[in-house]
Amino acid sequence: MSPHRIALLFNANKVYDRQVISGIGQYLTSTRVTWDLFMEEDFRSRTVGIHLWRGDGIIADFDDPLVCEALASSPIPVVAVGGSYADDSQYPANTPYVATDNHKLVRLAYDHLIEQGLQRFAFYGLPPAPGNRWACERELAFKRMIDADDLEGIVYRGSSTSAGGWGRAQEEMVEWVRSLPKPIGIIAVTDARARQLLQACVVADVPVPEQIAIVGIDNDPIAQLLSRIPLTSVIQGAEEMGRMAAQVLHQMLHGGDCSTTRILVPPVGINVQATSLHQPMKSAYVMRARHYIRQYACLGIKTEQVADYVGISRTLLEEHFKRELKQSVHQTILEHKLGIARTMLADSSIPLTDVAIRSGFTSLQYMYAVFRREFNCTPRQFMENVRSH
Structure with a gap:
């Protein structure tokens, strides 16, 4: 029997996507499933010509709105992978969806900062954009937690990262860091944003974690390597997401109706490092x-x-x-x-x-x-x- 031809539409330059792909690979090696996998040679997600692809199934990152649009009327089985939504209407219709649980990701970071004795909190997110809906969901989760505890939460979205605008963006972030009431715990929407925030604290000469405690999301080894102070980060269950997505597609390829399947995968845990270990100092x-x-x-x-x-x-x-x-x-x-x-x-x-x-x-x-x-x-x-x- 010839193997099924499966396309993986992910941007493997992101640690989250790489881990999802790794989970798909783990499913294949731990079962007797044989797939012929298609990915772009540079491991980028491109939708150009995907409607001409004559394969048997697709697993794709639906956090990318271009991918959602390109696969909306796909005649072959599609399994979506992406962030969770508080509003059920935000999920794609009639498409099985495996999600990282954005609420639990933020909750793990928030609870950790509370355990450090902090009473002020902020969130460093991303500017609203079609491709940043997952970031908006994490920001929304933060706001709901703060409101439930009757606390005042500060939200800062900053600018999109670009070489041309980086100097000004960092200056603005340094000003924001200096203006914050302290001590304060900050949840960054990703490790990449957490690293930028840590750099701004260094430039602003604000002690981390005594004055600002930082938690990122992704547990990205590259972000760790590039950070002067080891970064605390929530570990997403991305590999489990990949395994689950592969299992659902396998069922679909053998006649299973999974169109209403929705799976929320919780975080694995939190990698606690120096940036969040807040200790109040008298001196x-x-x-x-x-x-x-x-x-x-x-x-x-x-x-x-x-x-x-x-x-x-x-x-x-x-x-x-x-x-x-x-x-x-x-x-x-x-x-x-x-x-x-x-x-x-x-x-x-x-x-x-x-x-x-x-x-x-x-x-x-x-x-x-x-x-x-x-x-x-x-x-x-x-x-x-x-x-x-």
Whole structure:
């Protein structure tokens, strides 16, 4: 029996789309289903000529309005993947739909910020546009949660990202960050927006997370790699969405009527990192110092550089640290470097030498010595212990 020919219309430059595609692949490898998959060579979603395609089925990203329009009258089975809607009329008619649960994504971020003791909240979204309906749904979910708790929520949409307008957009964001009541927790509609917000906080010299705690959505490794401070992010169930979409299409290809099927997939969880771990600080000096340490600890900074940044003497800064954190500036720097190293050791693809360099140790030998002193084990033993659990 010849395999079914299936088209996947996704933009794999986005982590969400890549994970959905990965979930489709997992379904195929875990079953006896055999599909001949069509995707553009550059993994972009293009609808030009899709009506001429003579395949057996399509799985597509319906967050893209052009895709919705192009497939509205498709004669072959189509499974839609996209964001959830509070208004049922927003879903495409007579098309099975697998959705990420936008309400639960925002709820997970919001509850986490509440658990950090925060009482003020904001949302950094996207400007309204046909392709941003999913972002508007997340903003709406945020507003409903704030209203239910009788709180005042601030919404900032900013500008669309473009090279030409980026300078002005960042200036406006810096002004917004400075104008906010503090401390405050901010939910960003994606990790990409969270990274922009984090950059604006750095430029505005606003300590993260003491003054502004940030949570993104996507758990995008690229956004993490490009962020000076590790980013807290909600993990979407995108791979499960891909598996479910493939299962529904498989049923349709074998005569199943799935036209009214609608599946909401909840988030997997939240990857908690430094940007959201809000701790109120009595000393403004300690707050500024820790903000600087989070950005530059892995570049080999010394206590003197931290004191210069804060604008007081090393002795006075040490007194503030001992009083508030019960440890020295050096110990705080080392603690941050060890935290980064431990996170990287959990990833088997990163060589130990790279872990040492990227976490700010001068050599692999020095990292070994510090691990033996602090944890009574070597980095390799620590790594093996983490991966065995």
